[in-house]
Structure formats: structure tokens, C-alpha cells
Amino acid sequence: NIDIYALRLRDLINLVKDRTNKPKVNIIAHSMGGLVARRYIQIFGEEDIDKFIMITTPNKGISGAISDYCGLIGESRECQDMHEKSLFINKLNDPVKQPDKVKLYAIIGQGCNMKLGNGDGIVLEENAKINNAALYYVNGTCNSFGNVLHTEILDIEKYHETYRTVAEILKQ
16 A cells, blocks of 8 residues: 555655665655655655655545546555545545655646546646645647556656756746
């Protein structure tokens, strides 16, 4: 489940800090990886992280058909954690457990008409938003052949705006 990934992330962060001799790291996470990093912050605190960039992260969970079929293509425990009404998502979004020292950024995909609203083909735009984060939007499209903005947003050739946004944030 996502809690286990957060524990593993701790090892990676410690390794990077040790090898770079830096007190903090920047995290760039895509999709569920953003939830893993958010959970890491809740468990271990925010002292290790300077900037945290989330790309198409389902901060308020997944819903609709995506949630219904998640277990077919993903691990069932991860899918249960990511459901918009799960205990995990509720704990993750507890207002008193939100970071106040880490600089948060969310890159949100929009332009795909999903059954429940606008989004990136996997995550609804509204579910990608998170309080206390600077929000950036990348407009794109989805087609019926399985090409969705949610994953293609990482393709620099198609969506160079994603790379430009990340580079701009890291320069700040």
C-alpha cells in the first residue's frame, strides 16, 4: 500500500541527502508518487524536503470508472488507498496534518472530458488541486485509443510546458 512506499521513500531521501551532502531534497512526483511523498511528510515530517512538485497527483483521490477499474491495471491496495472516499485519502487531507514549511506545487492536466468532469483522463482537475500549493495547468487532450494526458504530460515532445514549469519552479 501507499504507506509502505512512503517508508521506502525515506530510505531514498536519506541516500540522496548522504550522497549529495545536502540537508534537504526536492521531490518531483507523478500521479500516485505524489501521494507517497505527501504521506512521507505526514509520517516523517517536512524537515528533509524543500520543494515538492506534484504532476497529475490525485490529491483528493480517484473516482468513477477510473476507481472502478483501477484494480485491473494496478495493485488493489494502492487502488483502495486512492479511492476518493478511502480512509487513506481522508487522513492525507486532514487539515491539521498539512505541511507548512515545504513549498508545494501542483501541475494539473486538463482538457479531457471525463464522465464526472474535466481532467487529465485519469484524475479529475478538482481532485488534483491541493490547498497551500501553487497551481499550474497544462492543457491537453485524450483520445479513445488509450492515450491520456495523465501519462503523456511527461512526454517533453508533446507537452514541453510540463518540463518548462518544473525547470521554472526549481530555479526559484
